[in-house]
Each structure stands twice: as C-alpha cells, then as structure tokens.
Amino acid sequence: MSTIRKYIIVDDDYFNNILSTMLIENALGKVDIRTFQVPEKALEFIQDEFIKYLGPTIVFLDINMPTLNAWEFMEEYEKFSEAVKKQISIYIVSSSVDRHDKDKAEANKYITGFISKPLEHETILSVAGV
Numbered sequence: 001m002s003t004i005r006k007y008i009i010v011d012d013d014y015f016n017n018i019l020s021t022m023l024i025e026n027a028l029g030k031v032d033i034r035t036f037q038v039p040e041k042a043l044e045f046i047q048d049e050f051i052k053y054l055g056p057t058i059v060f061l062d063i064n065m066p067t068l069n070a071w072e073f074m075e076e077y078e079k080f081s082e083a084v085k086k087q088i089s090i091y092i093v094s095s096s097v098d099r100h101d102k103d104k105a106e107a108n109k110y111i112t113g114f115i116s117k118p119l120e121h122e123t124i125l126s127v128a129g130v
Contacts, residue, residue: 004056004128009035010042010073011062011093020060020093020119027124039068043076050084057087058127060119063094063101070094074108091115091127 009020017035024033036042042059063070070092077090089112092105105114115123 004058005031006055006057007031007033008042008046008057008059009033010039010059010065011035012037012039012065012067013062016062016117023119023121024124027121028128028130039065039073043073046077046084046088047080050080050087055087057089059088059090060093060115061090063092063096071104074110078110085110089127093117093119 007024009017011017011020014037017037021033021035024031034042034045036045039061046059061070061073065073068076074090077085090110091112092101092114093116094101094114095117102114105111113127115127
C-alpha cells in the first residue's frame, strides 16, 4: 500500500478526471483524491491546504488547459514556500508527444516526471512507490 495518501489531479477535462480518479483508486485503494478543472483553484487549494497540512502529495498536472497551462501553473507554484514545495511531487500528464514538452518538464526542478495519458496501473504504482 502506498504511503502517499493525497493526490491532486489538475485537468480541464472532466471525464479524464473521473477516469484518473478511478484508475488511482483501483491501483491504490482508498486515498484522498482532489480534482480540479480550473488550475487556479488547484493553486489556491494547495496554498490553503498546506498551511494546515504538511504531508506527501502527488499532483498530476495536464499541460494544455484553457485558462492556465502547465508551464504558467508552474510559474505560480514556484512562488510557494519551500515548506510547501518539498511535500509535493508534480507529474506532467499529457497526450503530447512533443519532445519540447518533455524536455521542458525535465528541466524544471519542481517537476518529478512526465507521464503519457492515460494513467496506467503500473505507472500509478511506480509513482506511489508501491
């Protein structure tokens, strides 16, 4: 069982959020999963939540979203305190096959990895450290 009990999915696609939630629950059992279709709301949640709670959290972040893409999200995230950032592992999750996106993710010290959509059982287990 995963020691990481908190997961955040940031994707503007409602159905992808449902699918990702189901896949994570299928792989890991009962864990705390929050989904956000609006990336700004996810940033607010992270900032507010980590004032009260510090603990390992994984964020699955879509690249292409209408109001704030992953790179803009990361610019805002980088302003957070180190205490918040050291608790969070961010994975870019995308259907993009653009090498530039993968290179950009690898170059960002706050992005842990790049995962192709859809999430897969083995990938979830690996990310969760199971």
